[in-house]
Every structure is written in C-alpha cells, then in structure tokens.
Amino acid sequence: KKSIALELEKKTLDLRAFEAKTKELEAQNKAKQTAHDEKEAAVKRAFQAAAENSKLASEVRELHMQLQAIDAMTPDKNKSKTAAASPTPKQLGDAAAPDERSVVIRHL
Incomplete structure (x- = not known):
C-alpha cells in the first residue's frame, strides 16, 4: 500500500509540474500573440501612411x-517668381512629404 501511495504522490507531483509548465507555455504563447498583433497593427498603420x-x-x-x-x-x-523654384512632379516622386504640399500651396 505504501508503494501505491508513493506512486500516487509521484503522479500528483508530475501532474502539478505538467500543469505549471502548461500555464507557463500558455503565458508565453499569449505574449507572442500580443507581440504579433502589435506588429500586425504597426504594419497596417505603415501601409495606411x-x-x-x-x-x-x-x-x-x-x-x-x-x-x-x-x-x-x-x-x-x-509670372510667379517662385514657380521656377517649385519642385517638379518628378522631383516630388511618390513619397512627397506634407511640407512639400505646403510649398506648392504657398506658390498659389
């Protein structure tokens, strides 16, 4: 009977260790998912920008x-003296900054 009790105690300890490891892995997984979600949101904001x-x-x-x-x-x-100084569409490219827009607006 002592060996059965010892075996039961060992299994209980193993189960508790397994449960602790499971909780630890779940916490790690949740942290990874949160980081992934934050990265995904940042990428979405970058594409919108x-x-x-x-x-x-x-x-x-x-x-x-x-x-x-x-x-x-x-x-x-x-003639506008500043028109010659204004950037051409080619110079502006696809990545024109908002301050470049204000340059053109000032020329108008």
Missing part, C-alpha cells in the same frame, strides 16, 4: 501642374 503619402504626392503633382498652367497663361512680367 504610405497610401496617404501617395495620395498627397498626387495632389502635390496636380497642384504643380495647375501652377505651371497658370504661369503659362500669365504675361512674363507677372
């Missing part, structure tokens, strides 16, 4: 073309 940046770049190119069209219709003596 890139899309917004691209949209702003398109708006800047459009405003620049409008400025060039206005300058083309303006007599030479009244």
Whole structure:
C-alpha cells in the first residue's frame, strides 16, 4: 500500500509540474500573440501612411501642374517668381512629404 501511495504522490507531483509548465507555455504563447498583433497593427498603420503619402504626392503633382498652367497663361512680367523654384512632379516622386504640399500651396 505504501508503494501505491508513493506512486500516487509521484503522479500528483508530475501532474502539478505538467500543469505549471502548461500555464507557463500558455503565458508565453499569449505574449507572442500580443507581440504579433502589435506588429500586425504597426504594419497596417505603415501601409495606411504610405497610401496617404501617395495620395498627397498626387495632389502635390496636380497642384504643380495647375501652377505651371497658370504661369503659362500669365504675361512674363507677372509670372510667379517662385514657380521656377517649385519642385517638379518628378522631383516630388511618390513619397512627397506634407511640407512639400505646403510649398506648392504657398506658390498659389
């Protein structure tokens, strides 16, 4: 009977160790999932920012073309002195920053 009691005690200890290890692994898994979710959210924000940046770049190119069209219709003596200094759509590229947009707006 003592050997059965010892065996039962050993199995109980093994079970408790297993339960502790399971909880530890579950905690690690939860931490990994949280980190993964945070990375996924950061990537999503980065893609949204890139899309917004691209949209702003398109708006800047459009405003620049409008400025060039206005300058083309303006007599030479009244032409915008800053139009020549404004960046071309090619210079702006797809990654135009918001401050570049303000440069074009100031020219208008």
